[in-house]
Amino acid sequence: MPEQTTSPASSPPPRTETTPISGTAAISGAAGAGPAADREHSAKPDAAVVRDALGVGVAVGLSGFAFGVTAAGSGFSVLQTCLLSLLVFTGASQFALVGALAAGGNPFTAAAGAFFLGTRNAFYGLRLSQLLALPRPVRPLAAHWVIDETTAVALAQPTRRAARIGFTVTGVTLYLLWNLTTLAGALGAEALGDTRAWGLDAAGPAVVLALLAPMLRTATERATAALAIVLALAALPLLPAGVPVLVAALAAPAVLWLKGRDGTRQRAGDPHAAGPHTTAAPGKEEDR
Amino acid sequence: MSIWIAIAATALGCYLLKLAGLLVPADTLERPVVQRLAALVPVALLAALTAQQTFADGSTLVLDARAAGVAAAAIALVLRAPFLVVVAAAVAVTAGVRALGG
Numbered sequence: 001m002p003e004q005t006t007s008p009a010s011s012p013p014p015r016t017e018t019t020p021i022s023g024t025a026a027i028s029g030a031a032g033a034g035p036a037a038d039r040e041h042s043a044k045p046d047a048a049v050v051r052d053a054l055g056v057g058v059a060v061g062l063s064g065f066a067f068g069v070t071a072a073g074s075g076f077s078v079l080q081t082c083l084l085s086l087l088v089f090t091g092a093s094q095f096a097l098v099g100a101l102a103a104g105g106n107p108f109t110a111a112a113g114a115f116f117l118g119t120r121n122a123f124y125g126l127r128l129s130q131l132l133a134l135p136r137p138v139r140p141l142a143a144h145w146v147i148d149e150t151t152a153v154a155l156a157q158p159t160r161r162a163a164r165i166g167f168t169v170t171g172v173t174l175y176l177l178w179n180l181t182t183l184a185g186a187l188g189a190e191a192l193g194d195t196r197a198w199g200l201d202a203a204g205p206a207v208v209l210a211l212l213a214p215m216l217r218t219a220t221e222r223a224t225a226a227l228a229i230v231l232a233l234a235a236l237p238l239l240p241a242g243v244p245v246l247v248a249a250l251a252a253p254a255v256l257w258l259k260g261r262d263g264t265r266q267r268a269g270d271p272h273a274a275g276p277h278t279t280a281a282p283g284k285e286e287d288r
Numbered sequence: 289m290s291i292w293i294a295i296a297a298t299a300l301g302c303y304l305l306k307l308a309g310l311l312v313p314a315d316t317l318e319r320p321v322v323q324r325l326a327a328l329v330p331v332a333l334l335a336a337l338t339a340q341q342t343f344a345d346g347s348t349l350v351l352d353a354r355a356a357g358v359a360a361a362a363i364a365l366v367l368r369a370p371f372l373v374v375v376a377a378a379v380a381v382t383a384g385v386r387a388l389g390g
Contacts, residue, residue: 060371063371063375075291076291080292080295084295084298087295087299088298089302090302090306092334092337093298093302094298095337096337097294097295097298099337099341101294103340103344103346103347104346104347107290107293107297108293108297111293111294111297111298111301113333114301114302115297115301115302115305116329116333117330118301118305119329119330120326120327120329120330121305121306121309122305122306122326123309124306124309125306125308125309125311126312127309128309128310129310134310139310140307143303143306143307143310144306146306146309146310147306196386197383198383199378199380199382199386200379201382202353202354202358202361202382203375203378203379204341205341205342205354205357205358205361205378206357206358206361206375206379207375208338208341209334209338209361210365210371210375212338213365215327215331215334216331220328221331224331224335225332225334225335226335228331228332228335231336232335232336232337232339233339233343236340236344236348236349237348237349241347244336244340245333245340248332248333248335248336249333249336250332251328251332251336252328252329252331252332253325256321256325256328
C-alpha cells in the first residue's frame, strides 16, 4: 500500500467532523473520552486506525533491511546485528552504535551516543503514559515499543481506544518487520561480499538523514543541526572515534543558550521575535 | 568482546529510557528547559551522525561517492519521497559514482 507511507499525523483527517489532532489535543481529547464516547459519531473506526498503523509499520519496518546491511557491512556478525534490532529496537540508536564502533570508537563512547539518542523515547513515554493509561503490569512490555513511529501514530488518534489500537498495531507490525528485515539485510550483506561496491555504505547516513529531516521545522532546529555538523567535522581529526558526535550534542544547549540571551534582550519588544515555535514538546515559556 | 559490551550497554540503557517515561510521575520531566533540550539533542546528534557517516574515513575527512549518495537522499527528502525511495536513491547514486570510478 504505497499511499500509506506518510505518517497519519500529516495526512488530512479521514472525516470532516473531526478536528485536526495535535499532540496535546489528542491527550486532552482522550482524557475526556470514556468508553461511551468511542461509540459516538466522532470516534474513528477501528479499521481506519489499523490501516494507518499498518501503513507506518510496513514502510518503516522494511528499512530494517538497511540496518542489517549496514551493521553486517561494518563487521557485526549476523547474531550481533539481530540482537541489536531485537533488544535495542530504536533505529537511530542502532545506527549510531554501529557507526561509532565501525569508526573505531570504544564501546562506552559508542553506547553513550546511542543512549543520548534514545533519551527522546523517555519523553515519548511520558506523553503516552497519560494518553494510553496502561495498567502497571503491562508497562514493562509496552515500554519496548515506545519509539518515534508508535508515538506518532498514537498521538494522532482522537480517542484512547484508537490510540491504544494504533500503538499496539504499529508496535507489533514494526517489531516483526524490523527484525525480519534486519536478518534479511545481514544475510544479504554476507552474500554480497563487498557492500561498498554496491553503495550500501551510503544507506546508514541516508537513513539517519531521513530521521533528521522532519525535525528541522524551525530556525532553532536548523541552527542546531548546522552547528552540530560543524562541531562534529571539526572534532573528527582531533578526538578519539565516537567522541566527536558527543561533542556535537553540545550544539543543543549552546543554541538554546544563545536563543535565551537573544530573547532576554528582545523581551521588551516583540515577544515572538524569535519566530513561531512548533516543536513537538512546546514549553510554557513559548506562550509568553 | 567490545562489540558485546556495547550491545549490552546500549540495549539496557535504551530500554531503561523507554521504561522511565512510562513510569516516572508526569511532572518530573515537564520543565520547559528539559523538554526543549530533549527535543534539540536528537537534532544535534542525528546531524552530526549524518556528517560523520558521510565524510569520515577513520579519523580523516574525505569526499567520496557517499557524499553524492547522501546529496541524492537530501534531494529525495526535499521532494517528499517515501523513506525507502530516499535510502534507495543514496545507495544507487553511490554505487553509480563508484562504478564510474569516483
